[in-house]
Amino acid sequence: MPTAMAPAETNRRIAPARRAPLQIAPAAASNASGPRKIGRMSTEAAARSVPSARSTLARFDADICSCSHMRVIALLTDFGTRDGYVGAMKGVLAVRAPHACIVDITHDVPAGDVQHAAWVLKTVWSHFPAGTVFLAVVDPGVGSARPAIALGAEDRFAVGPDNGIFTFVADSARAVSLAIPIDASPVFHGRDVFAPVAASLAGGVSLEDIGAPAESPERLPLPRPERRGEVIEAHVIHIDRFGNCVSDVPAAMLGGRPVRVEAGAVRTTRLVRTYAEAREGELVALINSAGHLELATRSGAASERFGIRRGARLLVRLG
Amino acid sequence: MPTAMAPAETNRRIAPARRAPLQIAPAAASNASGPRKIGRMSTEAAARSVPSARSTLARFDADICSCSHMRVIALLTDFGTRDGYVGAMKGVLAVRAPHACIVDITHDVPAGDVQHAAWVLKTVWSHFPAGTVFLAVVDPGVGSARPAIALGAEDRFAVGPDNGIFTFVADSARAVSLAIPIDASPVFHGRDVFAPVAASLAGGVSLEDIGAPAESPERLPLPRPERRGEVIEAHVIHIDRFGNCVSDVPAAMLGGRPVRVEAGAVRTTRLVRTYAEAREGELVALINSAGHLELATRSGAASERFGIRRGARLLVRLG
């Protein structure tokens, strides 16, 4: 019998705490989305005026400002970590955006797997500060006719090839096309095209000054989950490092109802809250941290154990 | 015949240098353990007063201060590097602790291997600056009844599940339990519970303001090395990336004496200083960089070559 989701029980197992949970102020950087002068530039300009306590204060505030709004450049590639590709790109960023904070998301996207990268980008996007520049380079067509773009969406920026890697942020994106510098290596736009542009965006240059307006970014030709009566025809969109099988069904499509999920010959009616609720060898469903329906098992890879691959068709029957 | 350890020879092979070795000043951050106001906050308060050269100076010093004591948040997980889990957590940190320095220790702890993580944490703990916040998330029981905690020990902090991951720092730890925010994903406390708390600690919030006092952290039920007469019954506690087999015997237990180490059918009486002293295919013992007795071989994995697994029982006979 299908198990009902129990949102009311979500916090039943709350950790004990006799004091009120800490109130955490909203992120300081969350309003730093728009391009702005960085502190050092305006300071240099100010330094040409007569020095006084007042102007010193102004400069000081400018510096504080630039620090607190220091831009993050977040890297997402399939370069792997054996070679110098990631390092060369970071070197370029360190030269051109010395004040930016360089953050590795992943360099272990399977080689050339644009869909994998697109999904990872979706799962991290909204968790980064406004103003973040995502440098996303999975680019098997590097140097060919595929356009190079930068885009802004939901107060953040992204730079990379227009090959579908921005599928999940494309709806709200404002894109510009990038010119390829004449001395760029035709096989390493990550280093010679995208990193310099990411550095410029992190330094406050506006999208309009980066390139000419472009069409909406390309989307991968993925099937969409489709509801027919009480059945959703869905798909496995990502297999994660633990072997969990992520579907393209957001929790909202389930409306809080019990489900039965079929993946080929295997099926489950157990919709649990946590991995720990699964029994050894049992396939379960849950709502994952990206808010999507997912198939999993306890301490093991559901993908391998149950032979579920990316792209597999799922039938989700609402109970 | 057992080979005697030769501490007196430790620096026999010193690299040539005609000048005195550089005197390195003690770490600037080493007294930054206690919570303190970060510069930006106090600057904002100060900015409400009348601007003058003096108050500007005060603010400036506050900023210098905040920079030099910028907190490190050091990440240790089993999230792997293929997905967005690490990135999402870093995004949360970048939003909530924009001035902290985010450092990757590892994300390649084998999935769910709490003991592996506990050992890695032990080997890095004391090398980080006072005030460092370790964000340690290997959490197969995420969302279940296992408590979520933060702790302070030896001038540093740690945040994570109370499942034994803090075994090796538990003795001196002062722990508090964490409340689980009502909107936290039950399958990703790393992002929604632990990272926000790590950011708060990095920002100077005190442990008392983070949560209610908790019991001493849970310890893994590991056997301990036991000495009976001239024999120590010991255990392999960790296999490292090179296949070196780390034991639970600290060097002090050997008292500088020659040893014979037996691991099942294989044994060695060669206690060497460096890996380079081992001959091809020879099993040797040495004191590793964590100060523990270790079995190793030259340019190869002792674990694979000699079939020594984690948990294996060792007999260490003092000569």
Added chain:
Amino acid sequence: MPTAMAPAETNRRIAPARRAPLQIAPAAASNASGPRKIGRMSTEAAARSVPSARSTLARFDADICSCSHMRVIALLTDFGTRDGYVGAMKGVLAVRAPHACIVDITHDVPAGDVQHAAWVLKTVWSHFPAGTVFLAVVDPGVGSARPAIALGAEDRFAVGPDNGIFTFVADSARAVSLAIPIDASPVFHGRDVFAPVAASLAGGVSLEDIGAPAESPERLPLPRPERRGEVIEAHVIHIDRFGNCVSDVPAAMLGGRPVRVEAGAVRTTRLVRTYAEAREGELVALINSAGHLELATRSGAASERFGIRRGARLLVRLG
């Protein structure tokens, strides 16, 4: 028939842009090579003088200066990412160089593979800012007689074992030998010798104050590409993560002429600009992002598919 290289066509497939490409200012940090006082030190000294608007300004500029010239310490090791070795080294850097920017190049050099590390270092070196300190530790002979060195070359620094890892930057290098502190672990110079020295260099200490002048760094005994008439006898010097086979032939040796490349029984006459131009299963040659001749194929590992290993002899016939 050999295909001619077509430099004139390099930008034929330029991405569309109706505006002029962004003019990017030269890297701010590019003149930061020489050792200099870091801002905080000089600020502390200045703070002892009478506070005034003028001196406050001076201090403020000093701080701006220290920030914009903040040194990068770039890490390149074979430590892997499962253990605490990388973390311990980063902890030491965070203590001793709290203002430096720590950047991971790679920790996944195959264990003990000095040549791999040397090539990676070559491909990243010039892309990092002047003043960068490369901490390069692939050190199977750690603790043995091999010297420990630091060097300066082309406005950057490097620290590590003198075992050939600096082969490709040795020509212009000025090296000093390092003393081994008496309490250094003989099996972890990365943490106890090289990291402290890297921190000192990042803090502005000069090479002369680090150690005594040493011989030119050791070079790996690699064959060199040799031209005899219209044939270059070359070698595969590196296999990258994608299975591309990098040769030791810089583009300049080809003089822009058509080529036929033979690797054992396989050969190609197709010299292309980009990976995307290769047909499925076809071996092609191209000039890679390090400016070297490389053998590759489309969406697959040329090394595996065509059985080309590192060290393989290549014959490059100029057309």
